[in-house]
Amino acid sequence: MSYLDNILFAIVLIIGFGYFFNNIKKIIRNINLGIDVDRKDNPSSRWKNMAMIALGQSKMVKRPIAGALHIVVYLGFIIINIELVEIIIDGLFGTHRIFAFLGTAYNVLIGSFEILAFLVLVAVTVFWIRRNIVRLKRFMNPEMKGFPKSDANYILYFEMVLMTLFLLMNASDLHLQNVPGGFSHFIQAGSFPISQFIEPLFNGMSNEFVMLLTEIFWWLHIVGILVFMNYLYFSKHLHILLAFPNTYFANLKPLGQFDNLEAVTTEVKMMMDPNADPFAAAPAPVEGELPAKFGASDIQDLNWVQLLNAYTCTECGRCTSSCPANQTGKKLSPRKIMMDTRDRMEEVGKNIDANKGVFIPDNKTLLNDYITPEELWACTSCNACVEECPVNISPLSIIMDMRRYLVMEQSAAPMPLNAMMTNIENNGAPWQFNQQDRLNWKNED
Amino acid sequence: MSENLIVPTMAEMLAQGKQPEVLFWVGCAGSFDDRAKKITKAFVRILNRANVPFAVLGTEESCTGDPAKRAGNEFLFQMQAMMNIEVLNGYEAKKIVTACPHCFNTLKNEYPELGGKYEVIHHTEFLKSLLDTGRLTIEGGQFKGKKITFHDPCYLGRANNVYEAPRDLISKLDAELVEMKRSKVNGLCCGAGGAQMFKDAEPGNKEVNVLRTEDALEVQPNIIATGCPFCNTMMTDGIKNKEKEADVKVMDIAELIANAQDL
Ligand code: SF4
Ligand code: SF4
Numbered sequence: 001m002s003y004l005d006n007i008l009f010a011i012v013l014i015i016g017f018g019y020f021f022n023n024i025k026k027i028i029r030n031i032n033l034g035i036d037v038d039r040k041d042n043p044s045s046r047w048k049n050m051a052m053i054a055l056g057q058s059k060m061v062k063r064p065i066a067g068a069l070h071i072v073v074y075l076g077f078i079i080i081n082i083e084l085v086e087i088i089i090d091g092l093f094g095t096h097r098i099f100a101f102l103g104t105a106y107n108v109l110i111g112s113f114e115i116l117a118f119l120v121l122v123a124v125t126v127f128w129i130r131r132n133i134v135r136l137k138r139f140m141n142p143e144m145k146g147f148p149k150s151d152a153n154y155i156l157y158f159e160m161v162l163m164t165l166f167l168l169m170n171a172s173d174l175h176l177q178n179v180p181g182g183f184s185h186f187i188q189a190g191s192f193p194i195s196q197f198i199e200p201l202f203n204g205m206s207n208e209f210v211m212l213l214t215e216i217f218w219w220l221h222i223v224g225i226l227v228f229m230n231y232l233y234f235s236k237h238l239h240i241l242l243a244f245p246n247t248y249f250a251n252l253k254p255l256g257q258f259d260n261l262e263a264v265t266t267e268v269k270m271m272m273d274p275n276a277d278p279f280a281a282a283p284a285p286v287e288g289e290l291p292a293k294f295g296a297s298d299i300q301d302l303n304w305v306q307l308l309n310a311y312t313c314t315e316c317g318r319c320t321s322s323c324p325a326n327q328t329g330k331k332l333s334p335r336k337i338m339m340d341t342r343d344r345m346e347e348v349g350k351n352i353d354a355n356k357g358v359f360i361p362d363n364k365t366l367l368n369d370y371i372t373p374e375e376l377w378a379c380t381s382c383n384a385c386v387e388e389c390p391v392n393i394s395p396l397s398i399i400m401d402m403r404r405y406l407v408m409e410q411s412a413a414p415m416p417l418n419a420m421m422t423n424i425e426n427n428g429a430p431w432q433f434n435q436q437d438r439l440n441w442k443n444e445d
Numbered sequence: 446m447s448e449n450l451i452v453p454t455m456a457e458m459l460a461q462g463k464q465p466e467v468l469f470w471v472g473c474a475g476s477f478d479d480r481a482k483k484i485t486k487a488f489v490r491i492l493n494r495a496n497v498p499f500a501v502l503g504t505e506e507s508c509t510g511d512p513a514k515r516a517g518n519e520f521l522f523q524m525q526a527m528m529n530i531e532v533l534n535g536y537e538a539k540k541i542v543t544a545c546p547h548c549f550n551t552l553k554n555e556y557p558e559l560g561g562k563y564e565v566i567h568h569t570e571f572l573k574s575l576l577d578t579g580r581l582t583i584e585g586g587q588f589k590g591k592k593i594t595f596h597d598p599c600y601l602g603r604a605n606n607v608y609e610a611p612r613d614l615i616s617k618l619d620a621e622l623v624e625m626k627r628s629k630v631n632g633l634c635c636g637a638g639g640a641q642m643f644k645d646a647e648p649g650n651k652e653v654n655v656l657r658t659e660d661a662l663e664v665q666p667n668i669i670a671t672g673c674p675f676c677n678t679m680m681t682d683g684i685k686n687k688e689k690e691a692d693v694k695v696m697d698i699a700e701l702i703a704n705a706q707d708l
Binding site: 253255257258260261267268271295327328330374377378379383384387400403404405406407408419421424429430431436439442444 | 524559
């Protein structure tokens with residue numbers, strides 16, 4: 001009978017992890033839809049960034065309340081995962097509290113898990129209140145309706161339920177540990193600073209019934225964790241994994257430095273080369289290679305770091321709340337840029353899955369169908385969003401690549417910008433002045 | 446000519462077989478915009494006073510291409526960049542100073558990959574180095590006890606991490622430096638960057654420069670100090686919008702220093 005339990009547990013584990021890894025593979029495939037960009041330089045600063053920003057949460061604490069609460073939930077998550085190791089071993093081998101032999105150390109461990117679980121409950125409740133009762137402004141933007149709103153709440157409910165189950169599991173276990181003369185294999189182990197207060201709940205119940213409850217709590221807890229793990233793929237909660245690679249591969253250059261498109265450099269050099277033959281035909285494109293497209297109209301034109309960014313975005317809205325365009329009521333919201341990019345990437349991914357590995361054009365693009373030129377043109381390129389993002393995402397880089405597409409592929413800049421560009425081209429200044437007058441200021445009053 | 450500004454050009458210097466200590470990159474705003482020209486001249490007066498051997502490109506200077514690049518026109522940007530690099534390299538320019546954070550950022554960060562490698566400094570950094578080395582001295586004078594707040598230009602601050610030089614200069618004026626609630630890395634854009642200066646704003650409920658001016662007015666300054674000709678225009682317009690021209694002045698750091706010196 002008990003073997004059945006172990007086998008069942010093994011099956012549940014295999015399904016849980018199997019589905020999870022399958023989805024991870026999809027994420028990697030989708031991220032690789034982006035074009036290549038080299039982010040292997042300077043490994044030491046990259047490791048440092050990851051340690052400080054993802055592991056050390058250095059940017060989270062810029063908003064102290066959210067930052068402190070987040071650290072509690074984050075620590076709780078990591079530490080309670082250690083408990084998971086014991087749960088898995090116990091489940092597979094039918095043991096009970098296999099690490100109990102650690103003695104005092106074990107007591108300390110279990111005790112601290114309990115305290116963290118409790119703190120996580122408190123933190124998550126405060127998070128819930130901020131979203132649903134206080135209704136902080138940055139959680140109320142238009143892009144936060146529907147799934148994104150419920151997603152955030154589901155995560156909070158999940159955490160509440162999982163933490164409660166963990167404490168209930170410990171409480172009922174403790175109850176059985178204290179049965180005079182011992183009960184079944186419930187040895188005396190662990191210290192229970194929180195669940196000792198829940199334990200009296202079980203007074204008056206038969207030992208067999210409490211044991212059944214313990215089993216139920218235990219199973220619900222582990223199954224819950226597996227379900228939660230698999231929910232990540234569908235959720236902004238994916239950031240708990242991707243924050244690490246994302247901060248590692250983030251841009252290390254000064255924020256003001258935009259990349260110089262290489263394809264353009266080649267063409268400009270040819271245009272400016274006095275020896276070049278103006279009538280020479282452009283070099284024939286290499287077989288099978290698409291002609292270079294300037295800028296980005298869809299996710300395949302973005303680079304893989306921008307796509308990784310989109311999967312990592314936690315939809316916290318810190319970027320949007322610091323964006324000057326958004327603060328003055330314009331449609332631009334850097335968070336929406338990231339969410340749109342992810343949605344479109346998922347759509348393209350599903351298309352590829354449905355068509356045996358190839359993308360069948362669906363007459364849609366990230367530009368226009370998701371992000372409108374009006375949003376793009378409102379950006380002042382001020383980098384406030386990049387600075388704010390707790391996981392080093394750059395919405396600005398996507399905005400710029402899409403502007404480049406609008407201007408260089410479609411000549412679709414707003415009229416006054418066209419005038420400005422014509423002036424630069426003709427007079428070397430964005431205004432209609434003559435280059436020969438550049439030094440006139442010297443002699444004016 | 447009502448004042449005696451000494452403004453040699455690189456071509457003149459070359460003709461005399463001389464290489465200046467720095468090349469002053471004036472920028473389009475500094476060359477053509479009436480308000481910004483005053484900043485240019487203030488800076489030149491200081492350079493003259495400190496006997497800094499400098500030169501400008503004059504009619505050989507052209508737009509760095511920053512607004513074209515931020516608008517998405519990479520072609521135009523790179524054409525401008527390559528032409529400018531040809532001129533600069535022709536004069537073997539080594540050190541460039543500019544009063545425009547947009548020129549500063551582009552020359553410093555985006556030109557090197559295209560073959561233009563120079564030491565590029567913002568005029569506030571340069572002024573600070575003049576003070577630090579004793580080539581220039583200033584006294585608080587007319588700014589003593591005045592409340593000055595500094596608006597961080599995005600392309601100087603967040604984009605390139607220059608926060609202290611302008612603040613150091615203000616404190617040298619014996620003025621009281623008051624920080625806005627959003628400053629340094631958290632500064633709010635004036636609304637001009639990203640080529641916004643050259644187009645109408647998208648529909649919204651306020652102009653960015655008005656919002657930023659409100660930030661500044663909150664700390665009740667006598668002067669809003671800027672380090673960018675575009676920020677200067679934006680804040681000046683904001684002050685007009687709030688009808689505060691009589692109480693609050695918008696001045697570039699170079700102007701503050703030139704005025705303190707009675708230059
Ligand atoms: S860079 Fe653009 S999107 Fe980001 S905060 Fe500034 S204006 Fe908003
Ligand atoms: S881009 Fe960064 S700051 Fe903006 S919502 Fe996503 S995680 Fe938050």
